Amino acid sequence: MVRDEDRTVITMSNDFQGDVKDFAMVIPVPTILEREQINVAQQSLIDHLDAYTAPRLVEYFDEDPCMVRRMLKMEMADSMIAPTAAMNEAQELGVTIEASYNVGEYDILILAAEQSDGLVQWLTDNGYQLPQGAQAVVGSYLKQGMKFFVAKVNIEQQQSLGYTSLRPLQVAFESPKFMLPIRLGTLNANGKQDLFVFALTRTGRVETSNYRTVRLPTDIDLPVFIKDRFNDFYKDMFHQQVEKHDGKAVFLEYAWDMAWCDPCAADPLSVAQLRDLGVYWVNSDQSLRSPAVDVFATRLHVRYDAETFPDDLKFIETGDRTNFQGRYVMRHPWGGSANCAAAEKYYSSVEKRQHENAARLIKLTGWDKATVESMMGASLSVPPSDEKWWRKLWRE
Numbered sequence: 001m002v003r004d005e006d007r008t009v010i011t012m013s014n015d016f017q018g019d020v021k022d023f024a025m026v027i028p029v030p031t032i033l034e035r036e037q038i039n040v041a042q043q044s045l046i047d048h049l050d051a052y053t054a055p056r057l058v059e060y061f062d063e064d065p066c067m068v069r070r071m072l073k074m075e076m077a078d079s080m081i082a083p084t085a086a087m088n089e090a091q092e093l094g095v096t097i098e099a100s101y102n103v104g105e106y107d108i109l110i111l112a113a114e115q116s117d118g119l120v121q122w123l124t125d126n127g128y129q130l131p132q133g134a135q136a137v138v139g140s141y142l143k144q145g146m147k148f149f150v151a152k153v154n155i156e157q158q159q160s161l162g163y164t165s166l167r168p169l170q171v172a173f174e175s176p177k178f179m180l181p182i183r184l185g186t187l188n189a190n191g192k193q194d195l196f197v198f199a200l201t202r203t204g205r206v207e208t209s210n211y212r213t214v215r216l217p218t219d220i221d222l223p224v225f226i227k228d229r230f231n232d233f234y235k236d237m238f239h240q241q242v243e244k245h246d247g248k249a250v251f252l253e254y255a256w257d258m259a260w261c262d263p264c265a266a267d268p269l270s271v272a273q274l275r276d277l278g279v280y281w282v283n284s285d286q287s288l289r290s291p292a293v294d295v296f297a298t299r300l301h302v303r304y305d306a307e308t309f310p311d312d313l314k315f316i317e318t319g320d321r322t323n324f325q326g327r328y329v330m331r332h333p334w335g336g337s338a339n340c341a342a343a344e345k346y347y348s349s350v351e352k353r354q355h356e357n358a359a360r361l362i363k364l365t366g367w368d369k370a371t372v373e374s375m376m377g378a379s380l381s382v383p384p385s386d387e388k389w390w391r392k393l394w395r396e
Contacts, residue, residue, distance in 0.1 A: 002278040009278025013046045013168040020153040027149040028141040030175035039170040040104035051266035053254035053299035055326030062334040065346035093118035105158035111148040131188035180313040186306035199298040204321040205255040206298040210314045214249040236365040247308040254299035255324040
């Protein structure tokens, strides 16, 4: 979501699984969208933004304890369609087809309606499978004066363009409402859903105004075996945080100025990429490949269903430009020989550190203690010192 004053550009990427002929999006929007307000983007934009803002694992290696050291290692189609029969049928049900477009591989309608039952009936008659309970939710959006952005895949057009997966859809509009409608999506969900919101603003961090925004635990040392289990760790840690907050919190995973990062899991997005996402204010004099200035990125992660998140997400721009990232640390012990008086103390501190890291991991994830100790294996044993035997004879 790109937000500046009342201007919003939303890029929607879905991980739909199944036959594309069964796929459709019905999204409430605050205004009637013209053809030029809709675009199809490349998935690589979202993938890059995801990689840049993702929680990350950093890796450090202890140096020889006997040395004094400190070193940290709009493709667009121009056609417009308005089938007369569909419009007549819609009018009989109190539904108005405000606009109809072909955009890339999508057929898109902008709908308005007088009553929710008429709109639900029209959508059902035209092959849209709405879940049970949709009428009440649709009615609440109509009372707010919202329209509906409806998109289906044109399979023939998709095949002719050579795409085998669904590309993200983009919409741009002006509205004082800075929100994301999620309630329709909860009706046909198989359990809880995970939603990632990437917000790009001029002002600073974005958070939800009608739900608690909570920072995830960060800057935490973990056992070194986590390098091969980081995805499992993060999923279980996130689950524990969701449970800790009764499933009703939105979690901050990243907040940073787009011009730089420390450390960088991926390069910041270029000016050209940000423009493709709708960041219209980036300086046109900048190199299209250089990092942008005056763009602040926020990454929010929410796990939700209709019970825990009964209302749509409403956002505010806080103006806070404090940097934050989900960051987890592995520190490898020194593996070479160490011939000095400081080595024994160092190895003792490593053993203590390893046990503390294991306890921290268990608390964060809920993993079984015996399992964690088993996975740590030999890493719990501290390498013996090569210190000469006689150095210890008269040491206090």
